[in-house]
Amino acid sequence: MGQSFFKVAIAAGAIAVALGAVAAKAGPLMDRIENGEAIRIGFANEIPFAYPGENGDPKGFVNAYTIAVLAKMGYDNIEPVNTEWGGLIPGLKANRFDIITGGMNILESRCENIAFSEPMAKIGDGFIVAAGNPKNLGNYEDIKNADAMMVTGAGYSNIEAAKAAGVPEDKIMQVPGPTEILAAVKAGRADAGAGTYFTVKQLAVSSDGAVDVSDANAMPEDTFNWAGIGFRDADQDFLDKFNAAQAEYLGSDEMLATVAEYGYDESTLPGDRTTEWVCANR
Incomplete structure (x- = not known):
């Protein structure tokens, strides 16, 4: 928990401290990171979105993008987990990995099961x-x-x-x-x-x-659909930080150069649609 939490809690009094400590508890992903464990990214074999390379290393533009955003956040201990597409959401919910990087479209039915980052691509x-x-x-x-x-x-x-x-x-x-x-x-x-x-x-x-x-x-x-990165609902604290880092990286020259080899270009950028809008309209 950061200093800002304690300032708010102290100002609100002893009862608020006790209640706030529960509300601000780090999600399971932050617990893993603080314990020195890797961030596990889950994806299927979906060229060119996300797929395993010859050595099982994470390839595809969504993997490249997500790994770059995580690096901007200061995290580079990444473990790839390859599975079938149909196992991505169940695997995330079962804690077999921490983030879905498979290039998943944001849909209302999926928003009921997991949390999505703000859109990172518009895809037809x-x-x-x-x-x-x-x-x-x-x-x-x-x-x-x-x-x-x-x-x-x-x-x-x-x-x-x-x-x-x-x-x-x-x-x-x-x-x-x-x-x-x-x-x-x-x-x-x-x-x-x-x-x-x-x-x-x-x-x-x-x-x-x-x-x-x-x-x-x-x-x-x-x-047309909008793709996002998938998280567990319990990791909203981490997702908020991810969205903040993504907002600075998405559409930058550095980002477009990173994903260019996979066919992602300016025409794939998501525009101004928000995850809230997409969840309600797709």
Whole structure:
């Protein structure tokens, strides 16, 4: 606890000291840091957002960004924890790691389970489709109207977006992640593979022409999402400090240079939307 806490508590009297000590207790992440333990960052294999390198080291623009913000805060003892996408929120809540750096979109349903930093990226959806896009699938309405099969990752925000557009649940195939999305489209088991535009663009590049990327401009504005860094609700004290450091770093020349190799540029900056707004509107 800092000196400012004690000044407030003393001014409020002995009873306020006792009550304030409980309210201001450090969260579990600060307890770990004060005990000399590493900050554990959890992420899945989601190129180019966050993924393990050849030696398991954290790669991707969200990892690079988060590690840089933590360094600005004075923390460099970082431990990467790789898991499946669907295990990120459960793993955070079960204390298997301390921060989600996977490039997770801020959604109302997720805000009910964890706390998010202020947005660090604005991200649109996209599809991979068979070469030439024979069914002309550019958005979720097209998938519904064509009675097409869509594949996406378990827990992805694309599931909610597709349902909101009227795509029936039996037309939404859920798989563990990007590798399986690509395999389903290449094998013809799905007509469109949905993910963030960053993800599907990378899949198309890796397919040697087997699949194409749909036109990102065909997606309606309300399918754009804002990504944030995930924290436990109990770590609000740490999250407040993270947001303060992020506010100075986000959009700086230093930050843009750090994430440029992963395709993040000025067009990906989140704008003026707040986490409060996104939680209420997504």
